[in-house]
């Protein structure tokens with residue numbers, strides 16, 4: 001059997017282990033310490049944002065973002081429907097109600113027209129949404145200008161879920177720096193990783209101060225443990241921040257390599273008429289976290305190809321299943337247009353790890369070609 005090709009495995013840059021040794025030498029084995037500070041500085045510089053809180057996960061960052069924006073039980077929060085469940089789960093943690101908005105076909109992200117329709121409809125029902133969680137799927141920027149205009153028109157704050165989009169830009173500016181709050185993830189499968197981790201960023205210093213306070217059990221200034229609010233244990237470990245500092249040093253290389261892998265697949269597969277890629281519109285720069293294709297054919301063709309790849313020991317998956325057809329979101333309010341369901345039915349994520357070799361890339365391309373040829377027979 002050929003060696004396993006994973007979808008998006010961790011890829012260390014080389015300095016991480018040395019920095020972790022440094023942590024052990026200094027005994028800062030705690031959710032506080034010099035590497036946490038350093039990692040936050042590096043993230044602030046890279047993304048050109050003023051303030052950063054390093055947290056234990058991207059999910060924790062979304063949870064705190066919604067608390068900071070004042071989401072209360074019974075409130076409604078808009079979220080992209082075409083995303084990973086972690087984008088919207090924190091809405092339920094707060095006893096709030098998700099309003100799921102479908103995608104447009106240009107970028108696969110939240111459809112601005114449908115967003116406007118959703119806001120107006122919820123306002124007519126006497127439930128003005130409290131916040132918008134805007135997701136950048138697979139690293140592709142959304143129609144940000146249009147969405148921010150609508151959010152401003154109705155005065156609703158925006159949380160950017162840039163968990164998959166670290167290093168992507170829109171009109172030259174890093175994703176995560178457009179909204180009221182931006183969120184990143186450093187989970188094991190993301191473009192860089194701390195094994196598990198996340199960050200909350202904002203131009204509003206008081207939001208990030210609040211995130212640091214809430215993520216460290218909401219301790220009031222006092223010698224004894226004094227609390228006037230419910231807190232969380234959501235701060236990033238200094239051990240993991242050391243890994244993060246090593247990873248930040250190679251982030252631009254990782255973005256370049258993911259884009260190169262995307263170009264490779266495009267070159268080798270675009271001669272097959274059934275296969276389409278998501279183009280990058282003008283002013284859009286995607287980190288191409290995962291290369292995704294859609295395949296024309298009978299329903300279930302994507303599952304068949306994934307199965308074929310699996311047989312070759314290659315990990316591939318359908319695109320995210322839209323939240324509005326997930327059992328766990330069946331109570332949510334939905335504004336759909338069929339776009340994300342179509343993508344789920346015909347889309348595939350291809351192995352896109354930055355440590356992939358040419359030989360491995362060739363194996364994937366060959367397996368896809370074989371899957372499509374055998375289908376015709």
Ligand SMILES: *Cc1c(COP(=O)(O)O)cnc(C)c1O
Pocket residue numbers: 056057058059060083084086087135161163164184185186187196197198
């Ligand atoms: C990974 C991911 C998250 C969650 O991040 P974690 O660090 O794994 O908690 C949230 N949203 C999207 C779109 C993601 O891909």
